[in-house]
Amino acid sequence: MSEKRRPATPWPPVETEAPRFHPEAPGPGTELAMHYAECFGCGDVDNGLHMRSTVGDGGVVYSKFPVTRAHQGAPGLAHGGLLACAFDEALGSAVGNLLRRPAVTGKLETDFLRPVPVGTTLFIAARVDGVAGRKIYASADGHLDSADGPVALRARGLFVQVGLEHFTNHGDPDALSKFTQQPRRREDWDINP
Numbered sequence: 001m002s003e004k005r006r007p008a009t010p011w012p013p014v015e016t017e018a019p020r021f022h023p024e025a026p027g028p029g030t031e032l033a034m035h036y037a038e039c040f041g042c043g044d045v046d047n048g049l050h051m052r053s054t055v056g057d058g059g060v061v062y063s064k065f066p067v068t069r070a071h072q073g074a075p076g077l078a079h080g081g082l083l084a085c086a087f088d089e090a091l092g093s094a095v096g097n098l099l100r101r102p103a104v105t106g107k108l109e110t111d112f113l114r115p116v117p118v119g120t121t122l123f124i125a126a127r128v129d130g131v132a133g134r135k136i137y138a139s140a141d142g143h144l145d146s147a148d149g150p151v152a153l154r155a156r157g158l159f160v161q162v163g164l165e166h167f168t169n170h171g172d173p174d175a176l177s178k179f180t181q182q183p184r185r186r187e188d189w190d191i192n193p
């Protein structure tokens, strides 16, 4: 299969500023711990995605998603919704770890370019592309079986910065104490950039 293209739409879709990485953001080479043990993307969850992420150079976060039989849609192929989930995790990890601004996914679009078979590993490279006030734009490519393997998916996400009360009010009141990696304390976040 030749390199796939899709219609080019402007990205980010609005004027943005370059992302400012948090001074205490983990540096290149850092292997990121799961952010929450019960997270379907990175936690210790039965049949979860069990993703692991590492910070790369130049503001890229690399994540791996090992695709198993538990992740099928069509026989032998990964389910598209779970692939989108993997990108949500990878993009969220880039935003959360590099910017340390509490944010949630507002919009996620995924281009599915090639099927992803069971037994392969998806290598995702995610970056933060720009920031417009509370809006944080991030994108990622997913490569089959190696960091420079064929591109199977591309995704773009809008993350919207929220107050920490978003997690404690809408989720678990003890949410912040349950996050297992930095930033987990109020003072670890860039709340008023």
Ligand SMILES: CCCCC/C=C\C/C=C\C/C=C\C/C=C\CCCC(=O)SCCNC(=O)CCNC(=O)[C@H](O)C(C)(C)COP(=O)(O)OP(=O)(O)OC[C@H]1O[C@@H](n2cnc3c(N)ncnc32)[C@H](O)[C@@H]1OP(=O)(O)O
Pocket: 035, 041, 088, 089, 090, 092, 093, 094, 096, 097, 103, 104, 105, 106, 107, 133, 134, 135, 158, 160, 161, 162, 179, 181, 182, 183, 184
């Ligand atoms: C969740 C993880 C956090 C963990 C933190 C812990 C540790 C961090 C460390 C590392 C993190 C590592 C990994 C993270 C991994 C995974 C991340 C997964 C993330 C998720 O899985 S998270 C769940 C799914 N997510 C939701 O559960 C959101 C539900 N939703 C809402 O809670 C609201 O909807 C909200 C807050 C989004 C906005 O509500 P709001 O009232 O605060 O603000 P408003 O509506 O005004 O939007 C403000 C501006 O965004 C524009 N905007 C908004 N949505 C748009 C859209 N769809 N399309 C185009 N533009 C949009 C508006 O147009 C406006 O733009 P403008 O300012 O220009 O007018």
